[in-house]
Amino acid sequence: MMAEPCSQLSGLEQDERRNLFWSLYLLDRFVCCSFDRPPAIKDSDCLLNLPANHGSSKSTPLTLRQLRSQRSHDMPHQFGMFGISISLASALGRAVKCMMTKTPNSHAPWQSDSEFLAIYSDLEYLKELAVKNSPVLAEPGQPRSQSDMQDTDREQTAHMVLSHTVYHLAHCILSHPFLLALKIQNFQHSEIPPAWLEETRATCLVHAGSLVTVLVEAKAAGYMPVPSVYSYCILFASTIHAFYLYSDSSAISASSAEYLRTALDYLGEISELWGNAQMMANALKSFVIQCSRYSDILLCHKPRLHELTQTETTILTAVVDYWTMMDPRNPVFDLAPFNADNFPDFSDTEFGYLTPPTSSTLGGISSTGGGSDYSINKEGHSIDPDILLHYPVSMMSPIASEDGGSPRWDWDHELDSLAERK
Numbered sequence: 001m002m003a004e005p006c007s008q009l010s011g012l013e014q015d016e017r018r019n020l021f022w023s024l025y026l027l028d029r030f031v032c033c034s035f036d037r038p039p040a041i042k043d044s045d046c047l048l049n050l051p052a053n054h055g056s057s058k059s060t061p062l063t064l065r066q067l068r069s070q071r072s073h074d075m076p077h078q079f080g081m082f083g084i085s086i087s088l089a090s091a092l093g094r095a096v097k098c099m100m101t102k103t104p105n106s107h108a109p110w111q112s113d114s115e116f117l118a119i120y121s122d123l124e125y126l127k128e129l130a131v132k133n134s135p136v137l138a139e140p141g142q143p144r145s146q147s148d149m150q151d152t153d154r155e156q157t158a159h160m161v162l163s164h165t166v167y168h169l170a171h172c173i174l175s176h177p178f179l180l181a182l183k184i185q186n187f188q189h190s191e192i193p194p195a196w197l198e199e200t201r202a203t204c205l206v207h208a209g210s211l212v213t214v215l216v217e218a219k220a221a222g223y224m225p226v227p228s229v230y231s232y233c234i235l236f237a238s239t240i241h242a243f244y245l246y247s248d249s250s251a252i253s254a255s256s257a258e259y260l261r262t263a264l265d266y267l268g269e270i271s272e273l274w275g276n277a278q279m280m281a282n283a284l285k286s287f288v289i290q291c292s293r294y295s296d297i298l299l300c301h302k303p304r305l306h307e308l309t310q311t312e313t314t315i316l317t318a319v320v321d322y323w324t325m326m327d328p329r330n331p332v333f334d335l336a337p338f339n340a341d342n343f344p345d346f347s348d349t350e351f352g353y354l355t356p357p358t359s360s361t362l363g364g365i366s367s368t369g370g371g372s373d374y375s376i377n378k379e380g381h382s383i384d385p386d387i388l389l390h391y392p393v394s395m396m397s398p399i400a401s402e403d404g405g406s407p408r409w410d411w412d413h414e415l416d417s418l419a420e421r422k
Helices: 011-031 064-069 081-099 115-133 151-175 177-187 194-220 229-246 250-270 275-288 291-298 310-318 331-335 411-421
Strands: none
Touching (some): 011 081, 064 081, 081 115, 151 177, 177 229, 194 250
């Protein structure tokens, strides 16, 4: 399946085989957004062409490797959104490998020949392709009926949303405060350029807000994103906003609070389709109430990872790990059950619905560096995760375990629900 289909097959069957393989490739990359979990399909083994844009006669058949190597701006930008989303998923896999594996990198992320900056550059190139090839969405508040769309329109739109989501997720993984701190500690004898660190953190916060915006606005425009991986994307972006919830800058704090509220609303609505969305919403609430301490440790110039307890490290690792968060027995609930009395009130905010982060709304924060305030309010609500070990587990789940431990998943119930939807 990794090679081009036999030319004796009809064009329709060749496309079907390509689409099947690349769909499996996408799933492989998504479930491997996890620590030390290498994908089953290697990019170097993918020799077949990417799905073509059937709506254009100028479509250029390319393999994944060829698309990545074609960086000339005079190249005709005629690609199918399916192919672009696959290419972005490839970059996502590289970002995961760069930031979520124990294998040390030979170059520090701020060095010009580092894999970190190579991935960043590829993401920007692919974003340009995605923007130039994206279909036009309906305006928020003016939903377009799915029945009014052709099948090709629906497919293009679905991959447009996926492409933009994966683009922002890959950037968030590259610059997530916890993952970045883990990467930086491997180069503790090197001097971290302050401007690079400031710009990387600023970029991370912008992409975290944009990721939430893409999914929520797509839903508001009538394009309901339903893949379960979007729940993980929202969670990942929200953990970044949680770090900045206790910022001394009222603008940054209020903006992050608004994004967190919006993300929780989204997860609550999506949970009608995917049970894991409710699990992630509960995990996010548990995580938020501890983040003033995490922010103080991780958002300084030299992150102090040595101050984290083993419990805290386990929680920080779990909330960014897709495989862990898909498991109802994940350690977040055992180590940090949600305490509603300590959960921040997001209702009091001066920001409107989904205000995108800009240099003005973030109190001077920008992706070009200069003057950003990353100081954290240490007086914010916080709970020591070690103390939470003594409290009972409390989470929403289809079935509670008989021994009183972590709940188990009701697979029969889920399968029955899927059958009813069909």
